[in-house]
Amino acid sequence: MAVSPSGPHVSSIAILSPTTTNGLGKSTITESFDKRKKSVLSPQPTQPADREITEQLNDNVKQKYIKEKKLGEGTYAVVFLGHLRTDPSSFVAIKKIKVNAEYKDGLSMDAIREVKYLQELSHPNIIALHDVFSSKDQNLNLVLEYLPRGDLEMLIRDTHIHYGAADVKSWMGMLARGVWFCHENFVLHRDIKPNNLLIAADGEVKLADFGLARSFADPYLNMTHQVITRWYRPPELLFGARQYSGAVDVWSMGMVFAELLLRVPFVAGNSDLDQISKICEAFGTPTEENWPGVTRLPNYIPADATHIALLQGREFFLRQFPTAGPVGADLLMSMCTLDPQKRNTAFGVLKHGWWSTEPKPTQKQDLPRKSGGTKKMGHDLTRRGGELEETPFKNATRQLDFNTARDY
Amino acid sequence: MAANYWASTQRRHWLFSREKLAEIRESFRERDKVAHTQFPLPDQRLLNIYFSQQLIKLGKRMSTRQQALATAQVYVKRFYTKNEIRHTNPYLVVTTAFYLACKMEECPQHIRFVVGEARGLWPEFIAPDVSKLGECEFSLISEMSSQLIVHHPYRTLSELQPELSLTSDEVALAWSVINDHYLTDLPLLYPPHVIAVMAIIVAVVFKPSQTSFHGSAAPLASAMRDGGMNILAALGDKNGNGPPPRIQRLITWLAESEVDIKAVIECTQELVSLYEVWEQYSEKHCKELLGRMVKSKNLDK
Numbered sequence: 001m002a003v004s005p006s007g008p009h010v011s012s013i014a015i016l017s018p019t020t021t022n023g024l025g026k027s028t029i030t031e032s033f034d035k036r037k038k039s040v041l042s043p044q045p046t047q048p049a050d051r052e053i054t055e056q057l058n059d060n061v062k063q064k065y066i067k068e069k070k071l072g073e074g075t076y077a078v079v080f081l082g083h084l085r086t087d088p089s090s091f092v093a094i095k096k097i098k099v100n101a102e103y104k105d106g107l108s109m110d111a112i113r114e115v116k117y118l119q120e121l122s123h124p125n126i127i128a129l130h131d132v133f134s135s136k137d138q139n140l141n142l143v144l145e146y147l148p149r150g151d152l153e154m155l156i157r158d159t160h161i162h163y164g165a166a167d168v169k170s171w172m173g174m175l176a177r178g179v180w181f182c183h184e185n186f187v188l189h190r191d192i193k194p195n196n197l198l199i200a201a202d203g204e205v206k207l208a209d210f211g212l213a214r215s216f217a218d219p220y221l222n223m224t225h226q227v228i229t230r231w232y233r234p235p236e237l238l239f240g241a242r243q244y245s246g247a248v249d250v251w252s253m254g255m256v257f258a259e260l261l262l263r264v265p266f267v268a269g270n271s272d273l274d275q276i277s278k279i280c281e282a283f284g285t286p287t288e289e290n291w292p293g294v295t296r297l298p299n300y301i302p303a304d305a306t307h308i309a310l311l312q313g314r315e316f317f318l319r320q321f322p323t324a325g326p327v328g329a330d331l332l333m334s335m336c337t338l339d340p341q342k343r344n345t346a347f348g349v350l351k352h353g354w355w356s357t358e359p360k361p362t363q364k365q366d367l368p369r370k371s372g373g374t375k376k377m378g379h380d381l382t383r384r385g386g387e388l389e390e391t392p393f394k395n396a397t398r399q400l401d402f403n404t405a406r407d408y
Numbered sequence: 409m410a411a412n413y414w415a416s417t418q419r420r421h422w423l424f425s426r427e428k429l430a431e432i433r434e435s436f437r438e439r440d441k442v443a444h445t446q447f448p449l450p451d452q453r454l455l456n457i458y459f460s461q462q463l464i465k466l467g468k469r470m471s472t473r474q475q476a477l478a479t480a481q482v483y484v485k486r487f488y489t490k491n492e493i494r495h496t497n498p499y500l501v502v503t504t505a506f507y508l509a510c511k512m513e514e515c516p517q518h519i520r521f522v523v524g525e526a527r528g529l530w531p532e533f534i535a536p537d538v539s540k541l542g543e544c545e546f547s548l549i550s551e552m553s554s555q556l557i558v559h560h561p562y563r564t565l566s567e568l569q570p571e572l573s574l575t576s577d578e579v580a581l582a583w584s585v586i587n588d589h590y591l592t593d594l595p596l597l598y599p600p601h602v603i604a605v606m607a608i609i610v611a612v613v614f615k616p617s618q619t620s621f622h623g624s625a626a627p628l629a630s631a632m633r634d635g636g637m638n639i640l641a642a643l644g645d646k647n648g649n650g651p652p653p654r655i656q657r658l659i660t661w662l663a664e665s666e667v668d669i670k671a672v673i674e675c676t677q678e679l680v681s682l683y684e685v686w687e688q689y690s691e692k693h694c695k696e697l698l699g700r701m702v703k704s705k706n707l708d709k
Contacts, residue, residue: 106519106542115554132554
C-alpha cells in the first residue's frame with residue numbers, strides 16, 4: 001500500500017479544475033506538465049512574470065488534495081483515498097487512469113467517456129467529479145466523491161444483513177432518479193448493475209462508472225450492442241440491436257430491482273446464448289406478436305417451436321416477487337417488458353404508483369449499512385466497463401468480488 | 409448532444425466577452441513581443457479559414473461527420489485562448505483536436521490512421537511517431553480542463569425547421585452559414601441557439617445566392633448587403649405591402665421569442681465581416697507564414 005506522507009508527494013499534482021478556467025490567461029499546469037509541454041509546444045522564452053503567476057497558481061492548487069493510501073488497483077485505473085488539505089475529514093477518492101506510458105494509443109474511450117459525462121452531470125444520485133488533474137507521471141487523475149459504504153451488491157450478498165420492501169423502495173427510488181437524470185440529459189449509462197451503485201456516508205445511492213456511457217445517437221446512426229454486463233443486458237442488445245434507447249437502462253434497472261428482492265441475480269446466463277434462453281424461460285419467448293420487429297434484429301435466433309414460452313402475466317410477477325406487493329410487481333413487470341417500445345421509461349418509473357403506496361421508503365440514513373465499503377469502492381472504480389468483462393474470466397471477477405466482500 | 413446547455417461547462421467556462429478575448433490575445437503579445445514581430449501571422453479569421461480547410465481535407469480522407477469537424481474547430485479555438493500560437497505546432501494541434509473530437513462525437517479513428525493521414529497531408533510538420541499525438545492529446549485535454557462536450561447550433565436549426573417552415577434550400581444555406589461561423593470567434597462568444605437563429609435569418613432574409621456560397625466568398629458580402637437593403641426598403645415602405653409573408657412570419661416569431669436580438673445582430677455583423685475578410689484569403693500566404701514559423705522555431709520537433 002502506498003501510504004505517503006503529505007508534503008512531497010502532492011507536489012506532483014496540479015489541479016485543472018472547473019474553477020480554474022476563469023480566464024486567468026494561462027491554465028494551471030504543473031512544472032512537470034510544463035516539461036512535457038516543451039516537447040509538444042516549443043521551448044518557451046523565459047517570461048518571469050508569467051511563470052511566477054503560473055507557479056503560484058500551481059502552488060495553490062497543489063495544496064488542495066493529499067493522497068493517502070491506495071484503495072484498489074485494476075488494469076484500467078488505480079484508486080487512492082485522499083482528502084482536502086484544508087480539511088482532513090473531507091475525503092475524496094482519486095482515480096488515476098493508467099495511460100499508456102508511451103502514449104501509443106491515446107486515451108482510452110472509457111477514460112474519455114467518464115470525464116466527458118461526469119464533468120457535465122451533477123445530481124445527488126450520480127457520483128460527483130470534483131476535479132481533474134494531471135500528475136507528474138502524466139496520468140489523468142479524477143477526484144471523485146468519496147463513497148465509503150460500498151455498493152448495493154455487497155448488501156445484496158451479505159446474508160447477515162436483513163432488509164425489507166421499504167429499504168428496496170428507497171434504493172430503487174434513488175437509482176431511478178439518477179437514471180432519469182441521465183436520460184433527461186440525453187445520456188445512456190449502459191452499465192447499470194448493483195456493483196456500480198455506490199453508497200455514500202449518508203446512505204445515498206450514487207450511479208458510478210460512466211466508462212460505457214454515451215449520448216443518445218442521432219436517428220438512424222448505429223451504436224454498439226456490446227454493452228451492459230450480461231446479466232443486466234436487455235433482450236434487444238442480446239439480439240444485436242444497433243439502435244436503441246433509454247429502455248436498455250430501464251431493463252437493467254428492472255434486473256437490479258429483481259435482484260434486490262430475490263438477493264440473487266434473477267437471470268444469470270453464463271453465455272450470451274444462455275442469457276437469451278434464460279430470459280425466454282423467465283419472461284416468455286419474444287415473438288412477432290408480443291414484440292413486432294424482433295425477428296428482423298441482426299442476431300435474432302428463431303425459437304424452437306416446441307419450446308415457446310408464453311409471455312408471463314401479472315400472476316407470475318406477483319408469485320415470484322411477493323415482497324414487492326402487487327403494485328411493486330406491476331412496476332417490475334413494466335420494466336421487464338420484452339419489447340423495448342412497450343417497456344417503461346425512467347420517467348414513467350418515477351411516476352409509478354408504487355412509490356406512494358405503503359410502506360414508505362426508508363429514510364436514507366436509516367438504511368441497512370455495512371462496513372468495509374472503502375476497499376470496495378477502490379475495487380469498483382478500477383473495474384473496466386461491462387463490455388470488457390466479456391472474457392473467460394468474467395465470472396471469476398464476480399467471484400472475486402464476492403470473496404472480498406465476505407472477508408469483511 | 410448530451411447534457412443541458414444551460415448547466416454546461418461550455419456556458420459556464422467557455423463563453424467569453426469580446427473584451428476578454430482581446431485582452432487574452434493582447435497579453436500573449438505583451439509577453440512575447442519578439443516572436444510577434446519576427447513571425448507576423450495573417451488575421452485570425454484568415455488563419456481559421458486555413459485551419460478549417462486543412463481539417464476538412466483531413467476529415468474527407470477519413471469520411472468524418474461534420475459534427476466532429478465542428479467540435480475539433482472549437483477545441484482549437486479553446487486551446488489558443490490558453491496558448492500562444494507561436495509556441496505551438498499548429499498542424500499537430502489541429503490533428504490532435506481532430507483525433508479527440510472524433511472520440512468525443514462517437515466516431516473514433518485509430519491513432520495510427522490519423523497520424524498516417526495527417527502525414528500524407530503535411531509530411532514536413534507531422535512526425536511519424538504516434539506518441540507525439542498522444543502526448544498532445546493529453547495536453548489538449550488538460551488545457552481544456554477536461555471539459556469536452558461542445559454544444560453546436562446544428563440541432564437548433566433542425567428543430568426550428570418545421571416551426572418556421574424553412575425550405576430545404578434555406579436549411580442547406582443556414583447549415584453552411586453555421587459551418588462558416590466556426591471561422592470566426594463566434595463559438596467562443598455566443599450560445600449555439602443565437603448562432604442558429606442568425607444563420608436562419610441570413611438564409612431567409614439575406615438569401616445570398618447559393619452558387620456564390622461555395623468556393624470563393626468574394627461576392628458574398630455584397631450579395632448580403634443588397635439583400636439586406638431590399639428588406640430594409642420593404643420594411644420602411646409604409647405605403648407598400650411590407651416584407652413578404654415568409655419574412656413577416658420570421659419577424660413575428662423572433663419578436664415573440666426571447667432570443668437576444670442584439671446578440672443575433674452582432675453575430676450577423678461578424679459574419680458579414682468574415683465574408684469581407686475572406687476576399688483577402690490566400691492559402692499560399694498562410695501556409696508560407698506558418699511554415700516559416702514552425703520551421704525556424706523548430707516547433708515540429
